[in-house]
Amino acid sequence: MISTNNLTYKYQGGVDILFPNIICEEKDILLILGTSGVGKTTLLHLLGGILTIQKGSVNIAGTEINKLSDAGLDTFRGQNIGIIFQQNHFVDALTVLENVVLAQSLAGKKADKKAAKQLLDRLNIGHKSDKNIKDLSQGEKQRVAIARALINQPKLILADEPTSALDDINCQEVLNLLHEQAKAAGSALVVVTHDTRLKDKIANRVILQTL
Amino acid sequence: MSILQLAWRNIIKNPLNLLMSIILFGLGVGLISFLLLFNSQLKEKFDKNLAEIDLVVGAKGSPLQMILCSMYHIDNPTGNIPIKKAAPLLKDLHPLIKKAIPLSLGDNFKSFRIVGTNHDLVDLYNGKLNDGALWTKDFEVTIGRSVADDTGLKVGDKFVSSHGFNEDDDMSHDHSSFMVAGILEGTGSVLDQLILTNTATIWLVHEHEEAGVEEEAGQTHEGHDHSDHSHDNSNADLLNHPEQEITSVLIQYKSRTNFQALNFGRNINENSDMQAASPAIEINRLYNMIGVGTDALRSLAILIAIVSALSIFISLFKSMRERKYELALIRVLGAGQVKVFALIILEGLILALIGFVIGTILSHIGMELVAKHLKADFRYSFTGWKWLAEEWIVFGVALVLGFVAALIPAIQAAKTDINKTLSEK
Numbered sequence: 001m002i003s004t005n006n007l008t009y010k011y012q013g014g015v016d017i018l019f020p021n022i023i024c025e026e027k028d029i030l031l032i033l034g035t036s037g038v039g040k041t042t043l044l045h046l047l048g049g050i051l052t053i054q055k056g057s058v059n060i061a062g063t064e065i066n067k068l069s070d071a072g073l074d075t076f077r078g079q080n081i082g083i084i085f086q087q088n089h090f091v092d093a094l095t096v097l098e099n100v101v102l103a104q105s106l107a108g109k110k111a112d113k114k115a116a117k118q119l120l121d122r123l124n125i126g127h128k129s130d131k132n133i134k135d136l137s138q139g140e141k142q143r144v145a146i147a148r149a150l151i152n153q154p155k156l157i158l159a160d161e162p163t164s165a166l167d168d169i170n171c172q173e174v175l176n177l178l179h180e181q182a183k184a185a186g187s188a189l190v191v192v193t194h195d196t197r198l199k200d201k202i203a204n205r206v207i208l209q210t211l
Numbered sequence: 212m213s214i215l216q217l218a219w220r221n222i223i224k225n226p227l228n229l230l231m232s233i234i235l236f237g238l239g240v241g242l243i244s245f246l247l248l249f250n251s252q253l254k255e256k257f258d259k260n261l262a263e264i265d266l267v268v269g270a271k272g273s274p275l276q277m278i279l280c281s282m283y284h285i286d287n288p289t290g291n292i293p294i295k296k297a298a299p300l301l302k303d304l305h306p307l308i309k310k311a312i313p314l315s316l317g318d319n320f321k322s323f324r325i326v327g328t329n330h331d332l333v334d335l336y337n338g339k340l341n342d343g344a345l346w347t348k349d350f351e352v353t354i355g356r357s358v359a360d361d362t363g364l365k366v367g368d369k370f371v372s373s374h375g376f377n378e379d380d381d382m383s384h385d386h387s388s389f390m391v392a393g394i395l396e397g398t399g400s401v402l403d404q405l406i407l408t409n410t411a412t413i414w415l416v417h418e419h420e421e422a423g424v425e426e427e428a429g430q431t432h433e434g435h436d437h438s439d440h441s442h443d444n445s446n447a448d449l450l451n452h453p454e455q456e457i458t459s460v461l462i463q464y465k466s467r468t469n470f471q472a473l474n475f476g477r478n479i480n481e482n483s484d485m486q487a488a489s490p491a492i493e494i495n496r497l498y499n500m501i502g503v504g505t506d507a508l509r510s511l512a513i514l515i516a517i518v519s520a521l522s523i524f525i526s527l528f529k530s531m532r533e534r535k536y537e538l539a540l541i542r543v544l545g546a547g548q549v550k551v552f553a554l555i556i557l558e559g560l561i562l563a564l565i566g567f568v569i570g571t572i573l574s575h576i577g578m579e580l581v582a583k584h585l586k587a588d589f590r591y592s593f594t595g596w597k598w599l600a601e602e603w604i605v606f607g608v609a610l611v612l613g614f615v616a617a618l619i620p621a622i623q624a625a626k627t628d629i630n631k632t633l634s635e636k
Binding site: 041045048050051070071074075077078079083085089090091092093094098101102103104105106107108111148 | 212213217220221223224534536537539540541542543544545546547548549550629630633634
């Protein structure tokens with residue numbers, strides 16, 4: 001579903017970071033582990049089409065995203081990639097449900113409030129649908145972020161440090177939830193983290209190291 | 212959830228932040244559009260009432276006052292002139308004059324002026340009868356549209372006038388009972404607010420007053436028997452009463468470019484104790500006097516509009532910075548740079564639109580209030596419920612201001628490096 005080939009990135013005035021090739025099939029889960037500063041977020045942004053690929057290639061569901069135009073990449077990202085950030089941002093002016101529906105609209109899909117509500121229900125946050133997003137706790141917000149990443153049934157779900165702020169019990173719970181939902185949506189799930197607790201829980205993993 | 216909806220939600224999320232910009236914008240637009248409304252209606256009234264009158268001749272005094280009184284009926288007369296002095300003007304065969312229309316003022320009914328004149332005045336303003344006939348006998352009147360509408364007078368009705376130009380019960384001429392002979396169609400000119408009768412009627416009303424005798428109209432007076440003698444409306448008839456007075460004469464030249472015509476007014480001013488004034492010149496003078504005020508107001512309005520555009524710019528810029536993660540997020544969710552640019556531009560346009568709507572409503576309500584006031588004071592009908600073509604221009608300019616104010620924030624938002632923004636912790 002997603003694979004990379006010789007992905008290299010160089011920040012201005014920095015050295016080349018060469019990332020190991022990764023591969024993750026649909027309904028699978030891949031863990032990318034690494035300590036701070038090894039380029040985890042850079043890799044995530046490269047995979048997510050947020051950062052322009054300089055060298056190498058990223059193939060998502062048969063599309064080489066490094067070959068897409070800027071506008072093409074925006075559309076592709078909206079339709080095929082769901083991203084859960086460590087710190088999740090929302091459109092503050094909108095309600096919980098509207099934030100999820102917005103992801104549908106911006107991806108160029110039909111706004112389907114019913115589907116959005118069902119997804120929120122599945123994530124046990126449906127009762128807060130009409131609340132303003134600002135009134136939710138961090139844990140609740142993370143569930144909304146997961147719903148938003150899943151709503152378009154993307155080919156790829158990227159999660160950036162989804163568990164690092166959580167205690168052991170919640171860490172396990174969120175991981176299960178993510179995996180479950182990714183499977184249900186038929187997506188490949190890539191988790192990028194420095195949280196070593198996840199190491200034993202996910203077999204398929206890549207470890208990033210400084211060169 | 213379209214970009215437009217999103218822009219709208221962003222605006223109403225924090226209305227207090229934007230209140231200032233919107234109020235300022237509304238004020239600027241309101242002032243400009245009020246000035247447009249007021250000026251256009253004022254000009255329209257003045258222009259319509261110019262009615263191709265080339266010269267007004269009356270008693271010496273302020274020429275502007277004489278014009279305002281004789282043509283616009285909003286000021287008091289400068290005095291009266293004896294017919295024997297005005298006689299040369301009133302003679303049919305004057306080589307320069309096409310039409311000379313005598314006016315006699317002095318009375319009102321419910322503050323509508325009663326004007327003694329001839330039928331030429333009706334033609335001058337293209338007046339047409341709606342009902343009844345033009346006046347023929349003494350104390351018969353033909354009334355303008357506004358008079359009929361406001362007083363409810365109908366053909367055949369009788370009424371009693373008051374002396375002067377404002378209604379005052381103590382000043383009623385109880386003895387002079389006027390009879391409505393006809394009602395004119397609305398012309399949009401000053402004709403609508405006049406009560407027209409023959410010149411002799413004005414004399415009769417005032418002879419009674421001067422004599423201090425309460426007589427019924429039509430009775431013998433100074434050996435002049437009105438009951439079997441009706442004054443016709445011709446200027447020739449006026450010349451039979453050289454001892455009487457009229458207020459002024461409205462004059463149309465045969466040819467405006469005639470050299471003698473150009474000097475005609477000056478001759479009167481220099482060689483007689485009457486004065487002549489050209490309406491076009493006096494009204495231009497008036498425009499210039501009012502113009503200083505409206506120019507200052509207009510500059511103020513433009514200044515307010517610019518400051519408000521600046522305030523829209525600042526509030527959009529501030530809100531864009533506060534929302535930089537939101538904007539990055541919108542990009543991640545699939546919105547291209549164009550969409551983000553459009554989002555901020557739309558917010559600017561919506562603000563401008565709200566400001567425009569508020570300003571327009573304010574200006575029209577303001578104009579209507581002023582119109583009520585003007586109507587009460589001058590019997591001039593202005594209205595706030597009129598849409599000017601220029602207001603579309605104001606609308607366009609408002610949108611352009613909104614667009615320009617939003618341009619820099621929108622470009623900045625579109626250019627935001629999402630990778631960098633999202634990497635910030």
